[in-house]
Amino acid sequence: MTDAATQKSIAMLEKLVAFDTVSRNSNLAFITFVGDLLRSHGIESRLVHNTEETKANLLATIGPRIKGGVVLSGHTDVVPVDDQDWHTNPFAVVEKDGLLYGRGTADMKAFLAIILGALDDIVKADLKTPIHLAFSYDEEVGCAGVPSLIRLLEREVPTPRAVIVGEPTDMKVVSAHKGITAVRTTVTGHEAHSSQIHRGVSAVMVAAELIQFLQNMSAEAAAKGPHNVLFEPTHTTITVNHITGGTALNIMARHCTFQWDIRALPEDNSAAYLERFNTYCRDIVIPRMRKISSNCDIETVPRTSTPALRLDRESEAEQLCRALTGDNVTRAVAFAAEAGLFQQGGLSTVICGPGSITQAHQPNEFISVAQVAAGTRFLHDLLKMMSR
Ligand SMILES: [Zn+2]
Structure with missing residues (x-):
């Protein structure tokens, strides 16, 4: 039997999953729903829109407007379902054998649903310090939305003592994550018949050489470190996972573009890898290409950069979540999240939320009813702690 509080979380999850908030879409219908729901409980919220006004972050405070609150x-947003083999409608929660299927059930609408399903209890809970709700857009496309939310938080909210980012961790406390820098490199070569290599520059061949350079840097990081055994893999990684270029077998390619990422340990410096790559292009590869044609070029643009979350054993957020979960194991994850950005803003931050990261971004994504129950219990324990 599921308890009444968990049933409320599940009922709210059904509503939230029904909004198609794939990152490429507007999240305004979702945010309006949340804003209206909060208002019906007497809670005002603030929105921060993107420049196109198609998406918004939401910030709301429940309880006294004083320092020492907890940010949830x-x-x-959720990732797309395109080209995935879903057995049910991804935007409708379907329960089967104790599992709740639907896009975003694990990553991470269940966490939001647990909070929004418990608004009656949060409002009634005589909080001695406030709970702040910080709901962002565009996390799945490089944590692009949350910086303006953090700025609003810094400006308008008396300093909170802890931030809990509810990404799926099976309700375990995750104290560190890697940073991610996403980069796009565009190579411009010079077209010629592929038999005439002294007259042309194949952008595809140059890209292959640059990708090998990245591969070597990644291998060097694996061999020489830094290493941090909290992480799997234990070192910074660099990978290339998208490439387009060329027009025909017998034309030396004019264009090639590839996208790559640096996933750096908190103790490593992603900018240093980017700088080494740029130096190699500028000093070695571009001059060689330009001996054939002055139009040849390599352009590298960092597209998004999310800082790592550093382990801080003494932090308020650590102590709070460890007290609530009884979890005393130190954990780190390889995926990047918004937590590093909150920490960069000077806020004590950990990740702790219901559901499993192994379900995130998968077809037939699910969260177990047991995890929703565990998350619901966590929230109610937090309320008890904050009402004392
Ligand atoms: Zn997520």
């Missing part, structure tokens, strides 16, 4: 943070 989550993203409203």
